[in-house]
Amino acid sequence: MTLFIGTISQKGGVGKSTLARLIAREYALAGWNVKIADLEQIPIILVHTRQR
Numbered sequence: 001m002t003l004f005i006g007t008i009s010q011k012g013g014v015g016k017s018t019l020a021r022l023i024a025r026e027y028a029l030a031g032w033n034v035k036i037a038d039l040e041q042i043p044i045i046l047v048h049t050r051q052r
Helices: 016-029 044-051
Strands: none
Touching: none
């Protein structure tokens, strides 16, 4: 089974990437195999992941 979750807003700076990352983290901690894609022009999630 595959689960897709999206965070969508036309306004920037509302925390879409942060929310997606936090949801993915919780599912990963629960044992799910998680993959996340950031479709923003600047991939914020990739930046956060590399900083950790």
